[in-house]
Each structure stands twice: as structure tokens, then as C-alpha cells.
Amino acid sequence: MTIPTSKSDLLQGTLDLLILKTLVNEPLHGYAIAQRIAQSSRALLQVPQGSLYPALHRLENRGWLAAEWDRTETGREAKFYRLTRKGRKELENEIADWRRLSEGIQLILEEAK
């Protein structure tokens, strides 16, 4: 039995974008990704923790992320995600999409002024 979950497309798409962007420089595990997003956005954005892992797995299944198990600095085993070539290309698309979207929203907001 599943409890129906409804997330807006925008939110979901945004989370994907944030994850991909966070992983541009280095592989990270899930917890670190969440931390990094919070830090980078100066805590403006809180990743809904329950949605983080479904999103990660979805991106992995699409082949945008690859994952492997590795040791953290504290010596515990964790699943590290890294961006694949396909994921990198997708990130560019997502960024371009996002720019267009925010630009559009910006224009509308300015006109309303």
C-alpha cells in the first residue's frame, strides 16, 4: 500500500536541478548533498528529506547519476553519487530551462509593478 504523494512538477524538477548542480564538482553521499544545498543557499532552501532519496534513485535509474559505495572521512560506508556524462548534459539543459523560466517570471513580476 502506498500513501499517495503529490509533489508539484516544479518542485520535483527543481530538486533534480539542485542535486545535479551540487554534484558538479565532486561525488557526494545523500546527507552531504542535503547539507550542501542548505549551505549554498544560505539555508534559504531546505531539501525535503523524504523526497531526497526517491529523487536520487530516480536520477540514478535514468542514468544521470552513478553511485558507488565508499568510506566517508569518519570511516563509515556511504553511497556516493556522481554526475555521469549524460547527467552533465542534462544539467546544462536544466539550467537553461530554469533561466528561461525565471526570466519569464521576472518579466511578469516587473510588469505588474
Next chain:
Amino acid sequence: MILRWFGRLFSRRRLERDLDKELRFHVDSLTQDFKAEGINEIEARRRALAEFGGMEPARENTRDARGTRWVEDTFQDIRYALRTFRTHKGFTAAAILSLAVGIGANAAVFRVIDGLIFHPLEVNRPQELFFIESSSAGSSRFSHPAYLQLAETAKPASFAVMTSPTTMQFTVNGVAELRTAQLISGNWFSLLGIDAQAGRVLSPSDDSVQTPQPVVVISDRYWTRQYGRAQSAIGSTILLNNTACTVIGVAADGFSGVTVGLPSDVWLPVTMQQAVHHNGNASTENADGSKPWVPQDGISWLAILGRAPESVDRNALLAALDGRYRQIIEARLDGIQDPNRRTRRLQDRIRITDASRGMSFLRRQLSPALTVLMTMVGLVLLVACANLANLLLARGTARSRELALRLSIGARRGRLVRQLLTESMTLATIGGIAGLFAAWWGAQALLRLVSTTSTPVPITLPLDWRVVLFGLGATLTTGLLFGLVPALRLSRPQIQDSLKSGGRVVETGSRHNRLPMVKVLVTVQVAVSLLLLVGAGLFFQTFQNLVRIETGFDRESVITARFDTRLSGIAQADLSALYTRMLEEAARIPGVQSTTISTVGPATGAARISGVSIDRYTPPPDEDTAIHEEFVGPAYFKTLGIRLVAGRDFNERDDERAPQVAVINETMAKRYFGETSPIGRGFGYGNTTDFQVIGVAVDVRVNGLRSDVPPLAYYPLRQKPAEYVRNLYVRTSGPVEPLIATLRQSLKVAAPGVAIREVLTLGDLTERSVSAERLVSRLSAVFGMLGVAVACFGLYGTISYSVARRTNEIGVRLALGASPSAVRRMVLRETLLLVGLGVAGGIGLVFALGRFAETQLYGLSPHDPLTISGMSVAVVLIGLISGALPAWKASRVSPTVAVRHDV
């Protein structure tokens, strides 16, 4: 991508473990961070979990992200279904058994139909093949010259000819037996695209008219049976009708010709016609049958098989062929004197018929019977499916609390429907697989039923994709259709209803009507099974009526040995001595009262027909006075038990020197001699009337039970000793069975060069003409009973279930003083109501559908009141018996138990 999907599907356990580890790591890290802020261990973990939002939902959602979710769910549902099946063994066994029976019976009948009707020939591109037929009644044969002319007309198409498969006497290493051979043109194999698996097949160079080549190709079947697949068979000699031929090759594995149900073992060139004394199935017009047939235009004896690419317009092809055929006919007209015949010939047209599935007389003969059977098994499946739906509904209603509970804690309705459907599909699949296995031997059994011991029906029964597809289709339809209705009904949210009753199902008088669906289904089952039973009864009586038809000869105490002296290559001058030896040898067998021989014999399927002219009889213009002819040995009428109604039998004075005499049958007497006595009158061939009628015999069903009696004349063999005899009869006073083997042995001694086709009683031989009816009669009885059995089970299940649900109510009634017998009556009344409705519906069905079976019946109406009322009573009785056990159980309910009863 797809590979990874499968990878995820099958490494589910590892994925689950990893997921668990990953999520735990996250929560642990979070806890560490809280601890670092100075919060104590327990509080830190609580906060971490709270922030994370619970492990389980995250896990669920991640599983969804895997994309394999629906498959996993389905597997889970199947596992769950199998688990529930294990706990409800009775229910499951019943459902699977009903389905296996239903699907098995359908697949079995379908398999026979497939083998006979749908299965294409296993040759190259069978869809390109066609037969050329002429529209003149019954004749689709052409002369060899006509074939050559037609073949050169329609160039884009290619043509080959063949005779129908013919019985020939095969002699290998001195052992003679009768088997089937076919004469073909040299290009026949290449037209079909059949190669040799050893040696070579016939080629156009083999059918040279000037020097006929005595070469033959044998079938794979015969190669295996006779030569044990030895290479040495190639080049060996085989005597066909006593003519030596050389085996040059073996046709491809599995190939047995293009005539379904009549496989050939040997193929030889048409130019060998004269050499092997081929004399079968020909119509002759201004031609000499004793000269080679190939060059003569007047002898039509060959079927034409054509092949044209599918792109070739069939209508243009037909037009070209027909135009040429006109010319052929017009050229022939000069030779025809009879003006009636001339006009009939001119009306002849050519037709093209599909040959992709080969040629079959069996098909035409069995099609109506198989249609009836297919309808019947379809009905059996319907009854079985109704059972499945009923059982699912009944069981599902018992589970309504579970379903309601799941709906109330958030299960989606679609998910429940999917699960219930998975359950019914699982059941249907198991039933379907069991059914296909049942069909595997069921079809063989079916064929055994059509075949008698002496005449197997040789259709190959490939369990091909059509049958599997059919089985799958039936299974899926069953599972979906009959699972969907219960699933939709059961998943309807009635949460309050089910939960409010506190888990206790309190059924009261009005509420037990909540199963109208189940009751409708049971009523339909009863109705359909009554229809099946009435059908079975009608077909059984039809067969009985047919078998009981007065044939005019003694069927029980006469044994016939069948052979063909023409094929043995014995010189005509020696025939008389051979007959004497055979008759004497047979007469020596203890228990034999009298013996005789004949050329055609009753119920053999053979006939010899000639036009005659009759003393003082002028035929109307469109009638050709044709009669059947039979040459008989001494004591023929006495041995076969055929009564003479007037005149005398032949005696030893009716020999070659005496005037020619004949005994005629009643039909001939009535038709050509009217009310006056035919004794002493004459008839004859050409314009003569030199045969004198000396006696009249009762009509004998020479063409089988269902056919009318033709005019027939018997002649004494004494006056024509060189006729080829095909039957020997012995009459016995004792048991017939032991005599059959003895007779075969005696004939082998008396006539070693004559292969015996078979030895059997005249009764068995006669029943062959109604083999289709026997098939329908036997199988419809089986299917009728299956239908009733399945319906009974449904009735029993429904009543039992209804009793179980009303246990509380019944307990209360008993506690308040109702007598057990009143309770029994109450339950039986319910049963009787359902059965009564069903029977009424069934009678309605019989009246609505009866006329479709009318042509299949003999000697009774499809609305035969005795059959209908008898079967109705039977169904009511069987229904009451099904209801009796639940009724008895109900009356034994202990009130204290019942009131506390919790379903």
C-alpha cells in the same frame, strides 16, 4: 536501459538492503549533527527521525522511483494469491478443475478443428496455391491434354496435376499390403517446394509419355515404417499393383501430400497409369479406358494444382483459364450425341479455390459435427467460468472486511482491483495450463473416438501456436472477464457497512438477497447445462435412430474381408480359380455357415454405376437411367441375410451358357417397372434388353445409413467370372470376434498374393457411414455431463455459501423453536427456486437454438418433448441433490454456536 530495469527487478533483495543502509546512514549523520549541538543521544535520534519524516515513507517512495514497482507488486500479489489458495484448497481445486475442464475441452476440440480446417499445408508459401475446379456437379477433374492446354494459357501461374490418393497393393520382399499412393506430374514436387531428404524427388523428366519411368518417391512415414529409415531403401524395388518400380527418394520429413486426412505413402508419375493399372475416380466420355489415359482428352481424372504469386490478379487468371476451357469444351462437343449432355457441358465454368490448406473430404464431412461440438465446449467453458466468477464473488464477500479495512487505511481502489484481478488471472492461468495439458491427450482421445479400430483418422495434430494462442486467449478472457466483475463489485467502498457489523456478518432474510449476481450466474449455469443435456440427449437418440435403421442385411453375424483382386495383378483367367480357393478355405473354418463374395458390397463407399435402357420404359428428358451394379457369388442373399420379395435366387444353372439374369432391388423395380411385376422383364446396356429379371430383393442401404437407396441390379459372378472381387463374406452362428483373425489367416493361405485391407463385421462397416454422428453423440454426452457436473458444483457452492452466511439466522430460528426439517425445507426451497428458474431458462434456450441443430438430427425434432422433459427432471433432481447436503448441514446447526458465529 531495459537491461538495467531487469537488473533492478531481479536484484530486489540487494537493492532493499542498500536502501536501508543508505537511509540509516543519513539518519545517523543527522543524529551526529544534533549531538554535536549538545543534544543528548535519544533526543537527537528522535529529532533526526522527525526531520527525516520517517523511514518507511521514504523507503516506499524510493521503491516507486525504481520503476519496477508494478512488477514487484504483481509478483507480491501472485505470491499472496498462491498463499490464499493454499489456505482455501477446496475453493482453489474446484475453480482450477472447472477451468481445466473448460479450457481443456475447448482446446482439444479446437486442436482437431485446427488440424482439419485451419492448418495450412507445410509447403512453400501455401497461400499462393489454388485448385482449378470445374463447376459441373461433382467433377473437378481434368484430362491430361486439358491440363497442358490450361497450363500454357495462364503463364504467370504454374500448374501441376495429381490423382486423388488411391489404394494400391504394395509388395516389398514378398509381403503384400494395401496402402495409399498418388500419381502426380513430374513438376508436382517442385511446384509445392518439397525437397527430398534422401535421394531425389520426381522431376519433369520422369513423366515422359513415350517411356514411362517406373520410379517412385516414398513418404517419410513409409520410409520409417517399412525400411527403418535405411539409406538402402533408395534404389530398392517395390511392386505397385504387381508392377516393379524403383524407389528414387524420400520426400521431406512430415510431408504426406496435400489431401488432409488421406496421407500418401508413395508418389509416382502420372505416365505410370497404365503400368500400375490405375483405374480410380475418372469420368469418361468418348474415350477408351483400357488404353493409356495420359494422351486421351476424353478421360477426366486429374486434379489441377496451381501456384501464382499473390500479386497476380486472380480474376484475370480465372478469365484466361475459363476462356481456354471454353475452347477445350467446344472441341469436345462433336463427340457428344446426347443433346441434354451437350447443353450441360456448355454450361461448365471454371473456378479457382484456395488450396493453402489442402484438399479434404474429411473436412467437409466433419465440419458440421465439429461446429456443434465447438459450440458445446464453448458452453461448458461458460459454465466453468460462471463457477469461477461465483467462487470469487462468494469468497470475496467473505473477505469484504479485509478489503474494507484496506480501503479505509488508504489503499487505492485501483490497487485492490489489480490485486483481485491478479488472483483471478493466477487461477485462470493455472487452469489454462492444466487445460492445455488436458488438451494434449484430449485431442488424441477425440480422434480415437472418431476413428474406429479399423479406420483411424490420420490427421496430424500439431500442438502449434494456434492452439496455444487459443488456450491463452481463452485463459486471459476468462481471467479478465470473470475476474473483473467480482473485483469491481468487491472493491466498491462499503467501509461503514462492513466495519459497522463489527466483523460479524449478520444476515437477515432480506439481506441475503445481496448476492443477486451469484444467483443470476447459477441460474444461467443451470440453464446452459440443461441445454447441453438436451443436446446430448438429442444427438444420442439421433445416433441410435441411425444405427437402428433397417439396412436390409444382417449386421451382427456376418463378417466381411475386404481386399482388391484388381490390384494384385492376377490374370483375369485365373480369377475364377482364386475365388473358389478363397471360398473353400473360408468355408472350412469351424462355425461358418455360409460364404460368398461380391464386387462392390454394401456400405463400402464404393459404387459402380452404368446407364441402362429398360424394356417398355421411356425416361423423362433430364433423367439418365443409371443403376448401381453388383456381381455376387453363390448364396449371396442367404449369407448377407437379404430377403427376396419376389422371384428366385441365382442357381448353378445360371452360368455363362445360360441367358443373362439379374436380381433387382425394390427401388429399381418400383422406379422402372412401376406397379407391374418385373419378373421376366428385360433391361440392358446400350439399346439392348438382354438381361432378364428373375427376382426382386429388399432395398439394402448400400451407400450407408444416411443415404437413400439407389436402383441396383445384382448379377451372378457365374455368368461373368472375370470380374474383380473385393469382398468376401462369411456367416456364422457363433461369436464373431475369434472368427475375424481366423478368416484373415485362411485368406492368406488361399490367396497369398492378395493383400487383405481389413476384416470386420458388417455392422462395424455400416456404422462408419455415421462416424460423424457417433462422434457428436459420444462427445456431446461427455460434454453434457461435464457441464452438469460443473453446474452442480456451482449450485452446491452457492447454496453452501448462502447457508454459511445465514448460520446466525438459522441458529436464531432453531433457538426460537423452528424444527430442523423446517430449516431443511427452507434451504431446499431456495435451491429449487434457482434450479426452477434455470430449467425454465434452459427450455427457452432449447427452443431458441434448437433449429440450428436440426440438420444434425435424425428421426426426431429438436424440440422433442420427451427429451426436454426427461432432461429437465434430471436437472431438477441433480439440483436437489446438490442442495441436500447444505440443507442437512443447516438443520444440524447448533443454536449456541450459531449465535456466536463469526464469519
